[in-house]
Amino acid sequence: MAYHYENIRLEKGMYGRSGRTFSQTLEELDPSEQYRGTPLEGMDAFQRQLKRFDIRVKGAGSDCVEKFFHTADSSVLFPEFVSRVVRQGLEEESILPAITATVTRFDGMDYRSITSVPTESEKELKRVEEGAQIPETSVRTQENLVRLHKRGRMLVASYEAIRFQRLDLFSVTLRQIGAYIGRMHVQDAVDVIMKGDGNNNAAETFTVGDGTISGDAGTLTYEGLLDFWSQFDPYTMNTMLVSGDVMLAMLRMSEFQNPLTGLNFQGTGTLTTPLGAKLLRTTACPTGTLIGLDKNYALEQICGSEVTVEYDKLIDRQLERAAITSISGFAKLFDGASKVLTV
Missing domain, CATH: 3.30.2320.10 (hypothetical protein PF0899 domain)
Structure with a gap:
């Protein structure tokens, strides 16, 4: 049985779409709903592409890094692999979900949050008599903008140095990069809590x-x-x-x-x-x-961008200095x- 994912043409431009990640673009071209009831159910579009090119990224039998670069199409998958593993390290080490009330996705660098500062009288649970005015809660935008910060690490390595390394081993380094970025975001969160x-x-x-x-x-x-x-x-x-x-x-x-x-x-x-x-x-x-x-x-937590990588350099095997970054910021809700x- 032939599947649609085997015939998708992969190209660099799939990373450059405004408001769309590579995975979202790939999912639009190859929706997972089409694979319900098949052996590929449970995989997302990126995982199906790994299967297409027979790239094993986990376990003792994982492939070498160079497996991504056997064809022009498969090389396009490498930046997304790096991004996913870094994100995994960021999420594993991060305590942000335990200290944030909500996460807001925002495309920009300056964000204006909302606030509600009730008076002592407004905090009281008063009984509302018939015909009486119902107590109000005022919600307004903050006076000053919340600035988002870019945090990241530079991946410095030559293709020759890593081409024969197993992907499972290479993933350990990428997860550590994600952990570093996560700790930077936690530091930003603590600074906002303490200093506003x-x-x-x-x-x-x-x-x-x-x-x-x-x-x-x-x-x-x-x-x-x-x-x-x-x-x-x-x-x-x-x-x-x-x-x-x-x-x-x-x-x-x-x-x-x-x-x-x-x-x-x-x-x-x-x-x-x-x-x-x-x-x-x-x-x-x-x-x-x-x-x-x-x-x-x-x-x-205001998320300006997910983990992003310099996909041009990674696809072209120019790994000497490839930036891996994430943009995030934090706003106080109730003092x-x-x-x-x-x-």
């Missing part, structure tokens, strides 16, 4: 021993954590970002040494806190800092949904 997005909305900061947070400066206690947790009403502190030293201080607290908590941490690497918040350690947090947030209301505690 340019609209005078930096997170409120507390210090241990300042009168609001009990304890002595320089020492984190469970009572201090409870005081910090209590500052979030009407939001819920369901996520905590901590630096490495704060993580160790919390693990040494007797309240965190509950046998069930320790068993879960040792078995899965996930620490269940007595406060019910998800605890995430990141080097993006400054030393001695704990960031609490309600991830459902604190942060918006009170994120706060900072300094030990």
Whole structure:
């Protein structure tokens, strides 16, 4: 039985379409719906092209990099392979899904978000009498633009150096590049939480021993954590970002040494806190800092572009300096949904 994917002509121009990725273009030419009930069901259009040229990208029997360049058509697939593996590394290492309320796709470098800043009176749950005015919630655009940043790495290698390397091994390096980019985005997110997005909305900061947070400066206690947790009403502190030293201080607290908590941490690497918040350690947090947030209301991620590569260089085997980049930015949604505690 002949399939349509075997006759598609691949060319560089499939990468240059405005508002369309290579995969989306390929999917338009070869819709996956046509393969329902066939042995190819479950594959996307790109995976079917790998099958067409018999390119195995995973496992001990994976092909060498040069397999992509046996024909002019198959070489067009190489940039998309690089992009997908880098994206895989970015997603594996990233904690962004655990700290962002929503992701907005945006084609540009300057973005204007929306905000709603209710007064104390507007936050109250008032009963509406018959004929009375219903309380209002005002939503407006932010005064200042949110700037997006390009983050990336330069892939520096000659084709001769990698042509005989297995794709499975080459993928390890590409995933590491994705992990680096992911950490850059997390650093951007933490900076926006702490300092604001340019609209005078930096997170409120507390210090241990300042009168609001009990304890002595320089020492984190469970009572201090409870005081910090209590500052979030009407939001819920369901996520905590901590630096490495704060993580160790919390693990040494007797309240965190509950046998069930320790068993879960040792078995899965996930620490269940007595406060019910998800605890995430990141080097993006400054030393001695704990960031609490309600991830459902604190942060918006603006994605200016997916992982992009210099496809011309990769297709033409000019790998000496090929840029791999991703454009992203962050906007604060509700000011009170994120706060900072300094030990």
